[in-house]
Amino acid sequence: MGQDHPSSPLTLFIEKLQRRCTLSDDDCEALRSLPFTVQRHDAARYLARAGDQNLSVMVLVSGYVHRHRVLSNGSRQIVAVHLAGDLLTLPHAASRRATESLQALTPIKVVEIAPAPMIALSRERPAIAEALLLESIADASIFREWVINLGRRDARTRTAHLLCELGTRSAENDLGDRTTFRLPLTQEQLADILGLTSVHVNRTLRGMKSSGLIDYGNGWVSVPDWTKLSKEADFDASYLSMDPV
Amino acid sequence: MGQDHPSSPLTLFIEKLQRRCTLSDDDCEALRSLPFTVQRHDAARYLARAGDQNLSVMVLVSGYVHRHRVLSNGSRQIVAVHLAGDLLTLPHAASRRATESLQALTPIKVVEIAPAPMIALSRERPAIAEALLLESIADASIFREWVINLGRRDARTRTAHLLCELGTRSAENDLGDRTTFRLPLTQEQLADILGLTSVHVNRTLRGMKSSGLIDYGNGWVSVPDWTKLSKEADFDASYLSMDPV
DNA sequence: CGGGACCTTGACGCTCATCAATTGCAGTGG
DNA sequence: CCACTGCAATTGATGAGCGTCAAGGTCCCG
Numbered sequence: 001m002g003q004d005h006p007s008s009p010l011t012l013f014i015e016k017l018q019r020r021c022t023l024s025d026d027d028c029e030a031l032r033s034l035p036f037t038v039q040r041h042d043a044a045r046y047l048a049r050a051g052d053q054n055l056s057v058m059v060l061v062s063g064y065v066h067r068h069r070v071l072s073n074g075s076r077q078i079v080a081v082h083l084a085g086d087l088l089t090l091p092h093a094a095s096r097r098a099t100e101s102l103q104a105l106t107p108i109k110v111v112e113i114a115p116a117p118m119i120a121l122s123r124e125r126p127a128i129a130e131a132l133l134l135e136s137i138a139d140a141s142i143f144r145e146w147v148i149n150l151g152r153r154d155a156r157t158r159t160a161h162l163l164c165e166l167g168t169r170s171a172e173n174d175l176g177d178r179t180t181f182r183l184p185l186t187q188e189q190l191a192d193i194l195g196l197t198s199v200h201v202n203r204t205l206r207g208m209k210s211s212g213l214i215d216y217g218n219g220w221v222s223v224p225d226w227t228k229l230s231k232e233a234d235f236d237a238s239y240l241s242m243d244p245v
Numbered sequence: 246m247g248q249d250h251p252s253s254p255l256t257l258f259i260e261k262l263q264r265r266c267t268l269s270d271d272d273c274e275a276l277r278s279l280p281f282t283v284q285r286h287d288a289a290r291y292l293a294r295a296g297d298q299n300l301s302v303m304v305l306v307s308g309y310v311h312r313h314r315v316l317s318n319g320s321r322q323i324v325a326v327h328l329a330g331d332l333l334t335l336p337h338a339a340s341r342r343a344t345e346s347l348q349a350l351t352p353i354k355v356v357e358i359a360p361a362p363m364i365a366l367s368r369e370r371p372a373i374a375e376a377l378l379l380e381s382i383a384d385a386s387i388f389r390e391w392v393i394n395l396g397r398r399d400a401r402t403r404t405a406h407l408l409c410e411l412g413t414r415s416a417e418n419d420l421g422d423r424t425t426f427r428l429p430l431t432q433e434q435l436a437d438i439l440g441l442t443s444v445h446v447n448r449t450l451r452g453m454k455s456s457g458l459i460d461y462g463n464g465w466v467s468v469p470d471w472t473k474l475s476k477e478a479d480f481d482a483s484y485l486s487m488d489p490v
Numbered sequence: 491c492g493g494g495a496c497c498t499t500g501a502c503g504c505t506c507a508t509c510a511a512t513t514g515c516a517g518t519g520g
Numbered sequence: 521c522c523a524c525t526g527c528a529a530t531t532g533a534t535g536a537g538c539g540t541c542a543a544g545g546t547c548c549c550g
Contacts, residue, residue, distance in 0.1 A: 020339065069393055072479050077396040079389040091389075094265065094382040099484045100389065122375070126367070129374040136381040137339040143388035144324040144336075144345065148314055150395035151322040151440030155538070186496065195396030200538055202498060234317050239344045400506070431528060445506055447530060 008032045009061045009111050012085030012173060017131040019172075020138065027127045034121065036113045047088065047102040047110065055098065056112045058088040063108030064184050067091075068192065069100045078193045079143070081105075081166065081185075085173040090136050106184045141239045150195045153234065155204045158194050160233035163214060163221055168237050179223040183216075253277045254306045254356050257330030257418060262376040264417075265383065272372045279366065281358045292333065292347040292355065300343065301357045303333040308353030309429050312336075313437065314345045323438045324388070326350075326411065326430075330418040335381050351429045386484045395440045398479065400449045403439050405478035408459060408466055413482050424468040428461075 008014075014028055023031075038061065041047070048055055050069060060082050067080040067088075079100060082088055088110070092098050122129040145165070149158050163183075171178035187205070188198040196204070208214050213229055215222045223229050230237075253259075259273055268276075283306065286292070293300055295314060305327050312325040312333075324345060327333055333355070337343050367374040390410070394403050412423035420426065432450070433443040441449075453459050458474050460467045468474050475482075 067389075071393070071397055073397075075397045077393040079392045090382055091386060094379045095386070095483065095486070097483055099386065099481075123371040126369075126371070126374060129371060129378065130368070133374065133378045133381060134339045136378060136385060137335055140381060140385040140388055141336060141340070141344065143385055143392060144312075147324045147388060147391045147395060148316070148322045150392060151437075152316055152318075152320045188496080192396075197539055198497085199499090199540080203538095206498080236344075238340065238342055241340070432530095433528080442507055443529085444508080444531090447528095448506095451530080 009038055009109065010036075010059060012061070013059045013087065013111075016085045016173065017135065020134040021127065021131050023127050023131060027125055030121055030125060031128065034113050034117050036111045039110045039112055041104050041108050041110065043104050043106050043108075045104045045108075047104065048092070048098050049101045050098055052098045053096050055089055055092045055115075057093075057115055057118045058102075059111040059113070060084055060086045060088055061109035061111055064105035064182075065102055065108060066105055066185075066189070066193075067100050067102050076192045077195070078189065079146070080139075081193065083169055083173045083175060087132075087135055090132070090139060105189070138240075145239050155194070155196055155200055156207065157232060157234055158196075159190070159201070159204050160208065160213065160229055161235050162190075162193060163223070164230050164233045164235035164237075165240065167221070167223060167226075168240055172240065179226055181221055182219060183221045184219050254283055254354065255281075255304060257306070258304045258332065258356075261330045261418065262380065265379040266372065266376050268372050268376060272370055275366055275370060276373065279358050279362050281356050284355045284357055286349050286353050286355065288349050288351050288353075290349045290353075292349065293337070293343050294346045295343055297343045298341050300334055300337045300360075302338075302360055302363045303347075304356040304358070305329055305331045305333055306354040306356055309350035309427075310347055310353060311350055311430075311434070311438075312345045312347050321437045322440070323434065324391070325384075326438065328414055328418045328420060332377075332380055335377070335384060350434070383485075390484050400439070400441055400445055401452065402477060402479055403441075404435070404446065404449050405453065405458065405474055406480050407435075407438060408468070409475050409478045409480035409482075410485065412466070412468060412471075413485055417485065424471055426466055427464060428466045429464050 010032055014023070014031055017023060018028075047058060047065065062084045064084075065082040065086075065088060066078050067082070068076055068078040070076050088102060091100070093115075122132055142165070149161050153161060166183065167178035167181050170176055170181040175181065185193070186198075187201045191198040191201045194201065205214075205216055209216055212224060213232060215224065229235075255277055259268070259276055262268060263273075292303060292310065307329045310327040310331075310333060311323050312327070313321055313323040315321050333347060336345070338360075367377055387410070394406050398406060408428075411428065412426050415421055415426040416423035430438070431443075432446045436443040436446045439446060450459075450461055454461055457469060458477060460469065474480075
């Protein structure tokens with residue numbers, strides 16, 4: 001369906017893959033010429049629900065998406081935040097049944113690809129299979145960092161760390177500067193990422209604001225002094241960058 | 246240069262891969278005939294340290310290994326526990342520099358493979374590339390579950406959930422029954438998995454023991470009533486099993 | 491101008507951390 | 521065989537960090 005020239009909706013995604021490994025022009029062209037559709041969705045729309053089966057492959061073209069689970073005690077935990085350029089459906093490639101839900105945070109555009117051609121392509125082209133593996137490994141690296149964040153950092157450090165990560169990833173995905181980035185999350189959603197309550201997130205953000213660590217409001221964050229914030233956050237970006245340092 | 250017949254040290258690993266996707270006899274044979282060495286290490290020995298570069302590919306043949314990071318405030322978080330049959334070095338395949346340390350929990354045997362032949366093999370054989378991708382996705386699924394565990398479950402539920410996971414994974418890796426499995430972790434190490442203190446882990450385990458939820462001691466756990474434990478744990482094994490349900 | 495998200499703030503309580511002993515147990519060497 | 525050592529498990533007392541409950545406040549939008 002959609003096939004913009006010169007910039008396909010997959011451009012951000014392909015550039016992200018190329019930052020991790022080398023894809024030939026042929027490989028990129030093959031990706032771009034996969035049959036796909038572009039879907040638009042409103043904020044809060046579910047792209048998948050825990051338990052869903054037979055999902056298509058989805059790449060986020062613009063906007064923000066989160067992945068979460070609601071527990072039997074009624075609480076919710078967000079396990080991932082996706083930015084434009086991210087591949088959303090790696091976790092669904094292995095198990096038939098999704099274990100978490102995908103939901104839009106903002107109005108979004110998503111590319112949908114049928115699983116079969118995607119699988120066929122990655123079998124034909126080792127470079128693409130490799131890129132997907134590296135993508136999955138990069139995701140896993142972020143999950144492990146979240147485990148560390150939730151396990152061993154207090155509310156303030158934990159919050160600061162999340163902001164550093166999102167700033168860095170925004171910059172990496174070409175969404176701007178790491179010191180000024182969009183944060184389309186309510187304090188309740190931040191709480192569900194950080195394993196806190198919205199009340200405590202509120203106090204924590206307020207504290208960071210009054211210390212001049214961050215400037216925050218209206219869905220945007222700006223960081224006056226990146227070094228200061230990343231020190232408070234115990235943040236080391238190396239878990240995000242896959243290139244040789 | 247061990248090359249046992251009929252059971253190669255890679256048997257457990259290959260069987261695990263085959264549970265996730267189909268490998269032809271040729272594929273398996275190709276894996277088995279990769280040049281490798283078998284290393285033995287004592288408990289507490291480091292296989293890799295945060296910051297290390299150029300690591301070889303390692304598969305755990307027997308024993309237990311954990312992956313952890315020490316934070317600047319001195320605390321430690323364990324982000325993974327590996328059982329016999331697990332591939333240990335997927336995270337190192339992408340970034341040159343390890344972000345966490347790998348350390349033996351018990352005396353272990355490890356297969357080491359040079360990265361280059363492994364990479365070459367996965368480029369030649371799409372099925373092997375696919376198996377590695379599925380392995381990585383399965384790992385990531387466990388990490389996300391740990392995020393949920395740390396973020397939104399209290400000490401008792403969280404501990405119960407970990408035990409359910411380790412029981413299930415032990416059974417999956419052919420190390421026995423899910424209701425009676427080895428747990429070669431001190432209470433301090435459990436605390437570093439669960440984001441708690443060893444004191445609190447002690448009280449929690451004690452509480453679970455006196456409720457008859459588990460029987461625990463001497464590096465072993467046995468579960469009198471699996472249904473009861475998994476209810477307390479809010480445990481749903483589907484995040485571990487990659488097969489169609 | 492009214493309703494509905496979301497943010498903000500205060501008072502209070504509980505889970506879990508901290509600090510500090512004590513006990514048990516396995517290994518080691520005299 | 522029995523001190524000696526060292527690590528892990530256990531227990532108690534106290535307190536901090538964060539949760540809970542409840543009540544506004546603010547802003548946007550119809």
